[in-house]
Amino acid sequence: MSTKETLEFLTESVQKWQKIELASVTMARKSKEKTDNPLLLIVLEILERDSEYHHRLQQVLLEALENGTLPLKPEDVGLLSDLIDMHHKVEKDVIEIGRSCRGALGDQGGFVLPKFILDYLINDEEKHDALLDGLAKVKSGMYPYGG
Numbered sequence: 001m002s003t004k005e006t007l008e009f010l011t012e013s014v015q016k017w018q019k020i021e022l023a024s025v026t027m028a029r030k031s032k033e034k035t036d037n038p039l040l041l042i043v044l045e046i047l048e049r050d051s052e053y054h055h056r057l058q059q060v061l062l063e064a065l066e067n068g069t070l071p072l073k074p075e076d077v078g079l080l081s082d083l084i085d086m087h088h089k090v091e092k093d094v095i096e097i098g099r100s101c102r103g104a105l106g107d108q109g110g111f112v113l114p115k116f117i118l119d120y121l122i123n124d125e126e127k128h129d130a131l132l133d134g135l136a137k138v139k140s141g142m143y144p145y146g147g
């Protein structure tokens with residue numbers, strides 16, 4: 001594929017993806033009205049919010065594809081650096097707590113729901129950690145000499 005064809009393919013695919021995200025938001029909202037179970041409610045809320053985040057992130061992706069990159073003001077770069085430094089430490093700490101809780105429950109039967117919740121949370125915190133790692137790489141790619 002030529003660069004132009006690649007960009008067209010990406011744009012169309014991501015726009016299709018965004019429509020599915022919006023449909024997921026609506027589906028999750030409607031389902032929430034049908035239950036008062038706290039576990040189901042939080043799962044539906046996670047699906048609703050994640051779909052919203054995905055849609056927004058896909059919008060940034062589309063703009064980055066169209067414009068090459070998104071402009072970052074110097075104060076944005078400063079904030080980004082702080083974010084990476086401060087939150088990285090926090091994510092590492094909470095991952096450690098999560099893993100020690102999960103470890104305490106072992107791999108025997110029982111505690112099925114607590115294990116599931118802990119595994120989910122650990123995975124989420126690892127995702128935050130990876131997000132910051134990835135952002136640090138993007139930043140050093142955009143600003144190879146620091147800043």
Ligand SMILES: [Fe+2]
Nearest residue numbers: 021050051054
């Ligand atoms: Fe999604």
Ligand SMILES: [Fe+2]
Nearest residue numbers: 091124125128
């Ligand atoms: Fe986190």
